Amino acid sequence: MIIAMIGLILGILLGWYLPITYPSSYSLYMSVAILAALDSVFGAIRSHMEKKFNSTIFITGFFGNAILAGFLAYIGDRLGVPLYYAAIFTFGGRLFQNFALIRRYIIEKMREK
Amino acid sequence: MKWDAWKLNITIFCTIVGVLISLQIKNVSGDDLYIPLKEIHDYRLSIEAERKEIANLKEIIEVRKNSIKEYEKAIEEGGILEELMLEELKEKKIIAGFTDLEGPGIILILDDGTRELEEGEDPNNVLVHDMDILRLVNDLKIAGAEAISINGQRLLSHSEINCAGHTIRINNQFFAQPFVIKAIGNPKVLEAALVAPGSYGELLKQYGIYIKVDTSMNVQVPRYPEEIDFQYLKAHEEGD
Numbered sequence: 001m002i003i004a005m006i007g008l009i010l011g012i013l014l015g016w017y018l019p020i021t022y023p024s025s026y027s028l029y030m031s032v033a034i035l036a037a038l039d040s041v042f043g044a045i046r047s048h049m050e051k052k053f054n055s056t057i058f059i060t061g062f063f064g065n066a067i068l069a070g071f072l073a074y075i076g077d078r079l080g081v082p083l084y085y086a087a088i089f090t091f092g093g094r095l096f097q098n099f100a101l102i103r104r105y106i107i108e109k110m111r112e113k
Numbered sequence: 114m115k116w117d118a119w120k121l122n123i124t125i126f127c128t129i130v131g132v133l134i135s136l137q138i139k140n141v142s143g144d145d146l147y148i149p150l151k152e153i154h155d156y157r158l159s160i161e162a163e164r165k166e167i168a169n170l171k172e173i174i175e176v177r178k179n180s181i182k183e184y185e186k187a188i189e190e191g192g193i194l195e196e197l198m199l200e201e202l203k204e205k206k207i208i209a210g211f212t213d214l215e216g217p218g219i220i221l222i223l224d225d226g227t228r229e230l231e232e233g234e235d236p237n238n239v240l241v242h243d244m245d246i247l248r249l250v251n252d253l254k255i256a257g258a259e260a261i262s263i264n265g266q267r268l269l270s271h272s273e274i275n276c277a278g279h280t281i282r283i284n285n286q287f288f289a290q291p292f293v294i295k296a297i298g299n300p301k302v303l304e305a306a307l308v309a310p311g312s313y314g315e316l317l318k319q320y321g322i323y324i325k326v327d328t329s330m331n332v333q334v335p336r337y338p339e340e341i342d343f344q345y346l347k348a349h350e351e352g353d
Contacts, residue, residue, distance in 0.1 A: 003124055004123050006127075007124040007126070008127045008130060008131040008134075009131065011127060011128035011130060012131040012132070012135040013131075014128065014131065015132035016135045022140065024140055024141075027137060031137055034134055037126070037129070040126070044122065044123055044126075053118075053119050059126075
């Protein structure tokens with residue numbers, strides 16, 4: 001959990017000073033992809049607490065979900081259907097679920113001590 | 114701290130997510146908008162125009178205040194109010210076009226060309242059209258003409274210039290060639306607007322249309338002869 005925070009902060013600082021930009025028309029796809037990636041990270045933390053973590057599943061999930069979410073948003077834009085809602089609801093819902101589980105595990109751990 | 118696969122993975126991928134998030138934040142906040150120089154220039158111009166208008170409005174307020182003062186003074190002294198009103202009425206009549214006017218200006222005579230047509234040439238090239246007169250009148254207005262008449266018809270804001278076969282309709286009356294356009298204004302400027310190289314008058318001349326411009330120190334422009342009957346107009350009263 002702590003190491004995730006450290007990584008996140010490190011990444012934000014790194015990204016802030018990197019001179020990388022992309023067209024603002026892609027920002028919607030990017031935001032959905034970020035949501036998917038964030039969900040993967042939370043999933044990884046949860047699976048670690050359940051002692052079921054598998055790095056292959058994590059890495060493929062991380063990239064697969066992000067790419068699929070961005071692609072879905074793009075297809076939705078082409079078709080005129082806001083398909084990115086699907087990604088937002090799925091990943092947003094799972095994010096909270098994962099967070100709830102992580103919280104529960106941490107509280108249990110603290111009680112054991 | 115032991116570096117197992119989990120910690121390594123989480124650190125790397127959290128860093129990636131962080132980079133993405135910060136890129137997205139930078140992108141969405143949109144500090145670096147692409148604005149061409151021309152747009153900046155346009156904005157500057159429009160700001161200047163607005164400022165000028167504000168100054169103008171302030172001037173108008175000043176003028177109105179002065180006239181109110183004048184009226185009040187006239188009321189106090191008694192009797193002169195009517196005179197003032199009559200004077201103002203005269204002024205308004207000049208503005209509206211119900212007064213015969215005279216002053217320095219130009220007289221423009223326009224007629225169909227007399228040159229031989231070339232083989233297969235469109236005869237329209239040497240005829241005077243309503244569009245030609247419209248263009249010339251507009252050129253005169255640009256050059257600062259204060260009053261314009263065509264063949265003795267005063268041009269007002271609602272006067273039409275329309276094609277009617279070989280004649281032209283102005284103020285609901287039909288006129289044939291030659292067209293005599295009189296304009297009051299700075300004679301030199303008005304003449305220049307019609308004969309300068311690159312002007313529309315010069316172009317007409319090149320086509321072979323007869324066009325003659327005379328400056329005069331005393332051009333007479335008649336008043337609009339009829340009543341204007343408005344059907345839709347209504348004065349907007351302030352404070353309604």
